[in-house]
Amino acid sequence: MKQLDSKILREIGTLSRSIHSICDIKFKELKLQKGQFIYLTRICENPGINFIDLTILLKIDKTSTTKAIQKLETQGYIERKKDLNDKRVIRLYPTEKGLESYDDIINEENKNIAICYKDFSEDEKNIVTELIMKMSNNIESEWKSSKLILGGNEDD
Incomplete structure (x- = not known):
């Protein structure tokens, strides 16, 4: 599996x-x-x-x-x-x-x-935020192309 x-x-x-x-x-x-x-x-x-x-x-x-x-x-x-x-x-x-x-x-x-950041250092907070934003930016083009495939347009 x-x-x-x-x-x-x-x-x-x-x-x-x-x-x-x-x-x-x-x-x-x-x-x-x-x-x-x-x-x-x-x-x-x-x-x-x-x-x-x-x-x-x-x-x-x-x-x-x-x-x-x-x-x-x-x-x-x-x-x-x-x-x-x-x-x-x-x-x-x-x-x-x-x-x-x-x-x-x-x-x-x-x-x-x-609550989510409980027990995080300032560096850890910054790193997590930066990495999640990077992931979000990485997936953005895939999201846009999936909208085009599903019949949306570039403004979707």
Whole structure:
């Protein structure tokens, strides 16, 4: 039977699912549904981001992005505005409610980061961050080409 060359992706997946599960429970009090905090944080950090760029930034399919954006807008966390130069482009902005919630989300994310980095030296924290970012950059072109194969376009 074939064996995995490394368990790194399984460990990263477990880490990600654990953190998302914790956050989903914590953010229910903000009336955020599963995974919506990811979209809200990126919109707060990139006010005026368009739908396509948000989808690419998060590496999530268009359908999921559309559903999340609609719910966040309905709940009053974000608003859509037409681009002043190109009326076909919709820009996404956090509302006051979104910005207030962002602070709570970042506090929770920082708490989770501190837990993950427990007993790490500063050098270890820097090395882990650098290596994970390198892995992410390495897989980016594969993600883009898989989107093309599945019928997306380069803007996906």
